[in-house]
Amino acid sequence: FEQFGLFNIKMDKMMEAFVAINNSDAGDTLIKLWEPADFFDGLRVWSWGKNYKDTKGAKPTANFENYTGVISIPAGKSIDFVTYFYTLKDMQNVTMANTAFTGRLDVDKQIYEVGEDQSINFQSQIGSSKDYRNMNLKVLLTDIDGVVMTQFSKEEVSAVSPTKLYNGAWKINLNDKAVESGEYIVKLELSDTNNVLVFTIESIPFLITK
Known part of the structure; x- marks a missing residue:
């Protein structure tokens, strides 16, 4: 820390x-x-x-x-x-x-300028109080009100435990996304084998300008 x-x-x-x-x-x-x-x-x-x-x-x-x-x-x-x-x-x-779960989600900057910045880079860790297996993870881009703009990653997480953390890193290419200027949040949703949402993590809000 x-x-x-x-x-x-x-x-x-x-x-x-x-x-x-x-x-x-x-x-x-x-x-x-x-x-x-x-x-x-x-x-x-x-x-x-x-x-x-x-x-x-x-x-x-x-x-x-x-x-x-x-x-x-x-x-x-x-x-x-x-x-x-x-x-x-x-x-x-x-x-x-x-x-049940602990996590972090960090973006590399708080202000991005399309044309000057090529991408939004962020990373996450998720740990848990006991062993969990076969989880599903979605990575979403939302506006400041939580409305989902796009889902840009979905993956299976084989195991999460107190000693085996999930570690992930992603990149949003600003030149490939038709994103308007405004404030956004990256959100991770973790679901169990029955597709029941068990944990979410949100980044701090960040600003995209053109």
């Missing part, structure tokens, strides 16, 4: 609140998640640096923000959480995680 740890509270049906901690020397990544995950929907926690003193403030602090006002615990009551842990081998970064 660029930083020692990562905390994420953005959630959807494929992602939960998680902490990822990386041991770069050993090549190990620890994933920690909690349920009920929706408790974190209104909570923001600032990320921290490579050591405890490497924080945003002049002094070591823990900085929590309630930015939606939806968190509520009745007086004298408490929230019970179920905590999940699992480890992965050789994961380079984490952008999405749930109790």
Whole structure:
């Protein structure tokens, strides 16, 4: 990781609140998640640096923000959480995680200019908390609202596990695609043998200009 740890509270049906901690020397990544995950929907926690003193403030602090006002615990009551842990081998970064799968999807730039840039290059890793076999993977280009523009790759993934990660790299040739100027997202969809969607990863939005 660029930083020692990562905390994420953005959630959807494929992602939960998680902490990822990386041991770069050993090549190990620890994933920690909690349920009920929706408790974190209104909570923001600032990320921290490579050591405890490497924080945003002049002094070591823990900085929590309630930015939606939806968190509520009745007086004298408490929230019970179920905590999940699992480890992965050789994961380079984490952008999405749930109790079954962890992944990352990185594009090489955030602004592409047709004529100057020849292609969009991106890569991904997917790991899991247990062994999975015979998965199906789709790679999609969507607009900023999630509307699918094109599917440019479909493949079978023979196995995914905590120690056997899926690693993929793709290229979109800008000169071959009739893509209008605007913001786009690359999205990966992982399905099981029954074609049931089990995990998705999205890139950060990127801009194509002409």
